[in-house]
Structures are given as C-alpha cells and as structure tokens.
Amino acid sequence: MSHGPRSGLAAVSSALLAMSRHLEVRDVLKTIVASARELLDAEYAALGVPDDHGGFAQFVVDGVSEEQWKAIGPLPRQHGILAAMLHEARTERLADVREDPRFEGWPKAHPDLVDFLGLPIRDGDEVIGALFLANKRCARPEGGCGFTEDDEELLGILAQHAAIALTNARLYERSRELTIAEERSRLAHELHDAVSQKLFSLRLTAQAAARLVDRDPSRAKGELQQVAVLAAEAADELRAAVVELRPAALDEDGLVATLRTQIQVLDRAHHARVTFAGHGVKALPASQEEALLRVAQEALHNALRHSGADHVDVTLDRRGAGAVLRVTDDGSGFDTRAVRHAGRHLGLVSMRDRASGAGGTLTVESVPGKGTVIEMEVPGG
Numbered sequence: 001m002s003h004g005p006r007s008g009l010a011a012v013s014s015a016l017l018a019m020s021r022h023l024e025v026r027d028v029l030k031t032i033v034a035s036a037r038e039l040l041d042a043e044y045a046a047l048g049v050p051d052d053h054g055g056f057a058q059f060v061v062d063g064v065s066e067e068q069w070k071a072i073g074p075l076p077r078q079h080g081i082l083a084a085m086l087h088e089a090r091t092e093r094l095a096d097v098r099e100d101p102r103f104e105g106w107p108k109a110h111p112d113l114v115d116f117l118g119l120p121i122r123d124g125d126e127v128i129g130a131l132f133l134a135n136k137r138c139a140r141p142e143g144g145c146g147f148t149e150d151d152e153e154l155l156g157i158l159a160q161h162a163a164i165a166l167t168n169a170r171l172y173e174r175s176r177e178l179t180i181a182e183e184r185s186r187l188a189h190e191l192h193d194a195v196s197q198k199l200f201s202l203r204l205t206a207q208a209a210a211r212l213v214d215r216d217p218s219r220a221k222g223e224l225q226q227v228a229v230l231a232a233e234a235a236d237e238l239r240a241a242v243v244e245l246r247p248a249a250l251d252e253d254g255l256v257a258t259l260r261t262q263i264q265v266l267d268r269a270h271h272a273r274v275t276f277a278g279h280g281v282k283a284l285p286a287s288q289e290e291a292l293l294r295v296a297q298e299a300l301h302n303a304l305r306h307s308g309a310d311h312v313d314v315t316l317d318r319r320g321a322g323a324v325l326r327v328t329d330d331g332s333g334f335d336t337r338a339v340r341h342a343g344r345h346l347g348l349v350s351m352r353d354r355a356s357g358a359g360g361t362l363t364v365e366s367v368p369g370k371g372t373v374i375e376m377e378v379p380g381g
Contacts, residue, residue, distance in 0.1 A: 043135035291358035307331025321380030
C-alpha cells in the first residue's frame with residue numbers, strides 16, 4: 001500500500017475505530033468521508049446516498065468549505081461518474097475525470113477535480129452509497145500522479161467497513177423511530193384512560209344542565225358548577241399525563257442527541273430540508289431540557305405543517321450556564337401583532353407557558369412572507 005504496511009495498518013485501524021464510534025447516519029457519513037480523504041491523502045472526498053427519485057438523499061463532502069458548498073448549489077443528480085458508481089456498481093479510477101466521455105461539467109463554484117477514484121458502497125447486492133476521492137496530494141510532474149491500485153485496494157477495504165457502519169446506523173435510527181412511535185401510542189392510551197371517563201361525565205352533566213335551564217334554574221346552576229369542577233379535574237389529569245411522559249430518549253441520550261435524531265427523522269419524512277446544529281451545550285436541569293425539546297417539536301410542527309417552508313434550521317447553543325434554542329424557517333410567516341390569532345393557530349401560548357414554567361423566555365420574530373424565528377432561552381442550573 002502506498003502508505004507502507006505499518007503506517008497503512010495504523011491508518012486503517014484509526015479510520016475503522018472512528019466509524020464505529022458513531023450511531024447516527026449523518027455522523028457516520030461524515031466520518032467515512034473524512035477518514036477516506038485522510039487515509040488516501042486526497043484533496044477532496046465525498047459520499048452520496050441515493051434516494052428513489054434520481055438524486056441523492058444525502059451528500060457529504062470533506063475538503064470543501066461551507067461557503068464553497070453553499071455557492072455550489074443544490075445536491076447533484078445521479079449522472080455521469082456518480083451514476084456509474086451507483087447503477088453499474090463498479091470502481092472508477094481515472095487520471096483525469098474531465099476527459100471521461102461521461103463527464104458533464106461542474107457548477108461554476110465547484111472545485112476543479114482532476115484525478116479521481118470512486119467506488120460503490122454495498123450492503124449485499126444493494127448499493128447504499130457512492131464514495132469518491134479526487135486530486136491525490138503529491139508532486140505532480142507533467143500534470144499529476146493520480147491514484148494507484150494500492151489506493152483502490154485500500155479504499156475498497158474502507159468501503160466494506162463503511163457499509164457495515166452505515167447499515168448499523170440505519171438500523172439504530174429505525175429502532176429510534178419505532179421507539180418514538182411506541183411512545184406516541186403509549187401517550188394515546190394514557191390520555192384515553194386518564195381523561196375520557198372524566199370527559200364523558202362532563203358531557204352528561206352539561207346535557208343535564210341544558211335540560212334544567214328553563215324549568216329549574218337553581219338546579220341548572222348547580223349542574224353547571226359541577227361542569228366547572230369536572231373540567232378542572234380533566235385538565236389536571238391531562239396535564240399530569242403529559243408531564244409524566246418525559247421522553248425516554250431524553251434520559252438515555254441527552255437533549256442534543258435526542259433533538260438531532262428527531263430532526264433527522266423529520267428531514268427524511270418531509271420535502272423541506274431540516275437541519276440541526278448543537279454547540280457546547282452542557283447537561284441542563286430535567287425540566288429545562290424537556291421544555292426545550294417540547295418547544296422545538298411544536299415549532300418544527302408549525303414550520304413543516306403550516307408555513308410551507310423549504311428550509312427549517314434548528315440550533316442549540318450554550319449561553320452562560322444555560323442554553324438558547326433557535327428554530328428558523330423560510331416559510332409564509334405571520335403578523336406577530338395578531339397575538340391572539342397567532343397564539344391559537346401556532347401554539348405560541350403553549351410554547352410561552354413551557355418556557356416560563358422552566359424559568360426561561362420565548363421570543364418570536366415573524367413577517368408575512370419572510371419566515372419565522374422562534375427563540376427560547378433557559379438559565380441552566
């Protein structure tokens with residue numbers, strides 16, 4: 001191998017250990033790409049996971065700055081060399097990718113790629129991704145040095161283990177989705193058992209009061225007082241059921257991992273792009289973590305179901321001893337002056353109550369046609 005037996009073995013070992021440390025798909029993809037680029041000493045590396053519509057569900061790059069990546073534009077379609085790796089399931093090693101007859105050009109801001117090494121990542125007979133490297137770092141007399149057969153063999157070994165890591169990460173995320181579904185089912189049963197009987201009694205009492213209004217107003221008044229008592233009891237039982245339902249993932253994984261997992265699920269389930277970034281957040285009091293999670297869920301629901309947003313960005317950052325959550329969408333927005341109307345339709349009252357109950361604050365910025373920003377800050381412990 002081009003790195004020498006000892007250094008090559010150590011490098012491969014480090015790459016495999018790095019991949020095995022992550023359970024979430026996006027983290028695994030990033031680790032695979034970074035490991036491949038470092039292992040083969042390439043200038044650029046990328047990994048694409050195909051969707052069912054001729055494009056990529058996910059596309060991760062290494063060696064390209066965030067500013068460059070934004071300038072490049074939308075995710076690539078499955079064409080040219082990428083299509084060859086995905087659909088023909090074969091390795092491609094080229095001295096100059098631009099001279100290949102399948103080359104279709106790059107977007108204007110795309111880095112210039114020359115020597116190229118790419119291969120499919122397989123799970124059995126299924127191609128679950130395409131991994132490629134470009135621009136081998138070495139002296140380039142007379143135009144370049146290119147990737148070698150040893151490089152191809154080394155990348156093939158990495159791809160086999162990448163398939164295992166990626167498959168395990170997918171299984172983990174599916175199990176988390178099932179956990180979320182089971183939790184929702186349990187909540188439905190909890191609410192039904194706790195509240196339905198009380199609501200049934202409330203309805204019967206209200207019907208009795210309606211019949212008595214004309215012929216026996218004093219008895220009707222007593223029945224209406226009972227309605228108020230039953231309604232208060234139903235509200236208390238409903239509140240108790242919801243408060244008791246602290247998500248299991250929050251206790252097991254913490255707030256950052258729980259948010260990341262749920263947002264990845266939403267990103268796959270909706271046409272809008274949903275992203276998450278968390279920076280430096282330490283463990284918070286349980287009540288604050290749960291309030292942040294619930295507000296994030298409510299804000300995401302609004303953005304994805306009602307705003308028509310194409311992009312929804314969620315960030316969770318450390319602020320002093322506490323944290324600040326920000327949910328930003330580019331959807332239809334609304335008039336924040338219409339507080340009552342917005343509160344009824346967007347759950348703002350509920351979000352403010354959650355923030356206040358956790359000792360935090362909630363702010364909402366929105367303009368019709370220009371999206372919405374919801375920010376919640378908690379003080380920490």
